[in-house]
Amino acid sequence: MKYASRIYLCLIFSVLYIPIFTLILFSFNVENSTAEFAGFSLRWYIELFNSPETFTALRNTLLLAVLSALLSTVIGTAAAEGIYKMRSRFIKGAITSVTNIPMMNPDIVTGMSMMLFFAAVMGIFKISDYNEIGFAAMLIAHTTFCLPYVILSVLPRINELGDSLSEAALDLGCTPVSAFFRVKLPNIMPGVISGMVMAFTLSLDDFVISYFVGPTNFQTLPLLIYSMTKKKVTPDMYALSTIIIVSVFILLIISNIRSGKRADENKRKRGAVK
Amino acid sequence: MKKKSLMRSIAAAPHIFWAVLFIVLPLIIVGVYAFTDAEGNFSLANIAALTDYVPIFWLSLELSVIATAVCLVIGYPLAYIIAKSSPRAQKIFIMLLMLPMWTNLLIRTYSIMAILDDGGFLNTLLNTSFHIVGTKGAVIFGMVYDFLPYMVLPIYTCVSKIDKHMWEAASDLGCSPVKTMLKVIFPLSMSGIISGVTMVLVPSISTFYISQKLGGGTFELIGDTIERQFVTGALNVGAAISLVMMVLILISITVMNRFSEGDEGGIIV
């Protein structure tokens, strides 16, 4: 049984990683091909570092992801707390349903609705150049589709925590606001952080919504990749993906080792107490 | 009392404002577009034109249902095995599962295409001539590949929450392992399954990049149709298709959630 499950894991993960490894392999290709490997070279990495277009796109993508993750985390966490405190089941239900729409809705519908919305906004405020509100539109769109994920990640934590801790804090003389920040927030932090990471990842990876909403003076990486279609995807995109995936991998390993160490320390401490 | 309750939930106010302005309003605008013509007059022509797209809609539905089923069949055991391993291994496996998601979907799909193409990496390597890209199978594979983590993660979350003693209790009460699996574990992970199914089904139905690259352009999915309407500027028809798709999906999700017995928030790790 154990062997069977190991084989199964290996099988699935190898299928999952074959495209990633070929991508990494071809990023070192000598030739401009993503099908035939002709020899090893760093040509595409050099190309990548010489291409300002890619760097601008990468910077834009990261900027947008960070800002929309932060914004959605702040709004979402507050919203989760507010929703938790709501008494009326009906209002609670209505708000969560509306919140979940961008998550349930296909991206293409969300994108389309956002595009039409901003077109209407431009009409109302007599803005003639979409680029003027383009960045704001992107930020709003990304924050909107990240929000439900943040709320869904924070709300269960708040539910789990219950009221007793913050009530105790209030009894001990905390204002409601400081009770939230000093008592509740640290306790729901894991949920907040996982929501933020989720939002960051989603924003980073989003193509469909940006495709509909994106202005021209703010091109993100997925949009750049998509627009490279007059000719073809060159291995420098592969090189960029390789760099991203390797750096994420290293980050994850570091955080894993550190949290592993912390867990070990905790165990030791607990052992000592015993 | 009522005032106090209102004050208590004031924290949700920015979000409610946001949701009304940026979620509800845009959807209303989609509805307006769907029921007007290019000049802005009321018209049912867009909705009537939808009958042309019924075959496309069916095909998208069928392919995404198959892809979701494959994801479930592959993903459930995977999630289960991960949930049963040591905490350390769990972390590593989840990390490995998430890592490909950091590569852009477009690049991943393109990479699959480069591998599976008639003269692609696989065929050159094996010196064969399998024709994969351009078939429905390739599109299903692409969907499964791209969206599998969305199936595994919620199920994993759900299964890992199930009390370990459940197994012992079940076997003490005379259940065989298979029966325990079917009668205890599976029903308990139902909410995870349902979130997983939703999270795979919705993006697969509406995808347009995967079908363009792996389907070889020989057929269209509903996402491609919407995208084409958008590009050719036929916004009203595009809005009508979007609207219908949205309504259908929201209805089916509501129906599905009926079966998950009101378990909230099983979606996130």
Place this chain on the structure above:
Amino acid sequence: MKKIIALLFTLLPIFLLLSCSGGSPEAPDAQAPRRERGDVVTLNVYNWGEYISDGFEGSLDTNAAFEEYFNTHLSEKYGGITVEVNYTTFANNEEMYSKLKNSAVVYDIVVPSDYMIEKMIAEDMLLAFDVAADIPNYVYIDEAFRSSPYYDPTAQYTVPYTYGMMGIIYNTAMVDEADIGSWDLMWNDKYAGKILQFNNPRDAFATAMYLLGLDVNSNDRDDWAAAYDKLLLQKPLVQGYVNDEVFNKMTSESAAIAPYYVGDFITMADQEENLAFYYPKEGVNYFVDAMCIPKSSKNPDIAKEYMNFMLSEEAAIANAEYIGYASPNTLVYENEEYREYMGEFAIDLLYGYSPDEVNASYNAIYGKDASCYHNFTPDIQSRVNTLWENLKIADSTELWVHVTAGLIVAAVLALAIGTTYIKKKRSKFYRERDKKAKKS
């Protein structure tokens, strides 16, 4: 209403001419916004993907070169401003049009193809200006391209950027030389599963219409129906409908036959020596992509400087070498270094003997001209769109898909109904037991 628009449309160029000649020549363009010394002006350029020399492998980064040139030489002329080029790309004409029209994005330069230019002029989206006077380097544009009866008869909207013709690319190792020469190669069932077709209605329909001897700009709905039937016949033979994928598919020898543009063939032939190209005898499309200034542009004066720069020798050659398409610029195709760089084979294929002679040599061989696309009438446009949709839908479902999907749905339904039934039965059982317990 339409009449008024038409009238305005005809009056507009005159009005513009008057307003230009009225002011002193040194005065900045009437439309130009007020700028102050030290301002950084962003010039929004919207071009095809991979359609400019971008510094790839030591080539000239044209946009950066323009910024540098402007900021060192022209800054003073425009009151001490500096320019920053915001360069973005699109994948097809329709995408560009939709961004400009629906999203109302402001660009200073766009590079549409012929038929799209015609459409945009008709919809009054492009700025008319005195091209020859405002752009000094325009003199280098070959006479044959200064105006076009297809899209810009009076030469007041466009500065040609590239041009070319479509034809068929084939793999000499996989295709019998005896079969080439006509569009019917793409309908040859000997090569079933190895044939690619355009993934856009305009070009795909054109291949069928040329083969059938129909006018690609036909206004007869029946012509389009005939072309549709022909494409339907071809569908079982087609490996895929492609755009950019054609590069990978042809160079990796996944497919044997593909219709595409000659400039792209040259790029492909660099990588795969088995590839060859011919212009089918029945007729081919001849396209011109040109730089235009949208009406919404806020910096038409700087846009003109940009166009002028793009026509200068160094920039034009760098672009032509990078893109691989033919250039209408005499500075380019008469340049020895450029001809050497491209190679005799490519030069012959791209230019014939001089730009005008590609078409002339085509005419000499086949006795007919290559044709440009016209903008569709709305009626034909929607007709073509519908037919294209039908083509994609046709035979697109397979039995196994129906069966598998059906089985899955049936299984899920059975499971759902089954569990609900069992649950009900169980709760009934417990309820009754409780009742009994209470009674006793």
